[in-house]
Amino acid sequence: MPNELDFSFHTLSAEQTDALLSGIDSLPLDRAAVRRIRRETERAAAPRRLRRRTVARLLVPAAACLAALILACVCFPQAARALAEFLGFEFRASRYMLENPETRSPAPAVEEAIANAACRDVGYSISLLNEWEDADTWAGYRAQMGLAPFSEEDWAFLRNIEPRVAEVLYDGHTLIWNTYMYADEAGMEAMRSVKIDMLAVEGASTYTVEGDPTVYPLYIGAHGLPPVADGADHGVFFAQVTGDPDEQLLPDGIITVTQVIRIAEGDAMIHGAAVARLTHTFTFDATPGNAASGAPDASATALSGEIDLTMDHLDAGDGAEKSWTIDTRRISLDGVTLGVETSYHATGIYVHITPTEVPEGWTQDMTYALLRPTAFNRYGKIDAPGVAGELYVNGERVAEAQMPDSGIIGELTYVLPIFPQDYDAIGTVVLRLSHTCYTELNGADLIGGEVYEFPASSSVGLTGTTKTVPLAEIPIPIP
Structure with a gap:
């Protein structure tokens, strides 16, 4: 990217x-x-960073806490391998919350966090398009898109949708909730057949804190209505808010969330296809999720030597992309220091990595290339440039270190599935970082000094070969 x-x-x-x-x-x-x-x-109007009064969505595609570790799994190598198989490459809180609660893998720490949030409904309202003040404008959108004129009779069944907050998972960094959408048979059939779709209205949702009358904006990141199974008596609306990894997302206390959801004909991504608007309010307790399991830790890791960095260079402005090139250069790491901030929560250990020192002449493109996140593919290989993390416990590889579902360009965050009940017996924990570069890309010999330039006004795929080298080993203190 x-x-x-x-x-x-x-x-x-x-x-x-x-x-x-x-x-x-x-x-x-x-x-x-x-x-x-x-x-x-x-x-476009959403702020890019989280502050106390603005829960902002972040720049790059994360929320994350994982299933509880069984104590024995971290004490013996064979158990560690079994744990790695259990975690898999994609296990994360968002995926957990999207699974059917009846068939989820057991995750005691996550289950406890959900129970402690103690969510409950407050109320809801549904309005159809013809009831909106700007109904004529929306009718015009439908005409422009070739959709049939809005008919209240055709869409009256939407009034029978009843939202109920089912689960809230909050761990101090990430807030995820599931809203069950109950409906009559007409509504359920519309959800099953994708006749209707749902998305949060950008910038419309809010929250308040008990004892504070201020209404704060709540910028929802991932959200939507996953496929509805045959025979289900409700759909599930999933929503997620992720804050900066070095800041607490919400204050202690009872939080009241008001989510505003667009119900659309067909694809809810199509702005003009909206047919109804659902406003739903619920509460939950943020205090348990903010409770740390140990004092935060800060350390520094100095890098040295040389590394091949695959860098993007984009020249864009005045509404046009002028050029986009990718090259690989040998860069000295002398003078580069990574700051490591570790925080401890009931749902895992967060490790936040930032560049705290860089040498003179170091560019932003270099930072982005050095700390670009990548991951292992399903075959256990890394086929894209960037940094991948691996979790080692007592010298044994446990799993790939998972990243949240959102992050910040030029920084790395990992969520390690290590929980308070494991601290006394876990032993040594190390986060090993490796770095991958492109040696060849779409026929261009990048390692030999060639530059790949994307063709103007076209969409092309990237096919290349890579090289992976160790970058750093970061010891993770255990409280």
């Missing part, structure tokens, strides 16, 4: 965006690009 993108799309209103995209079949854009444009337009 390029390091910095200056999209012109977010200068458009949602209405202008839909007008632009109404001719999508004649534009050289794939569907993923269309969804990205709409998403950028709707979230």
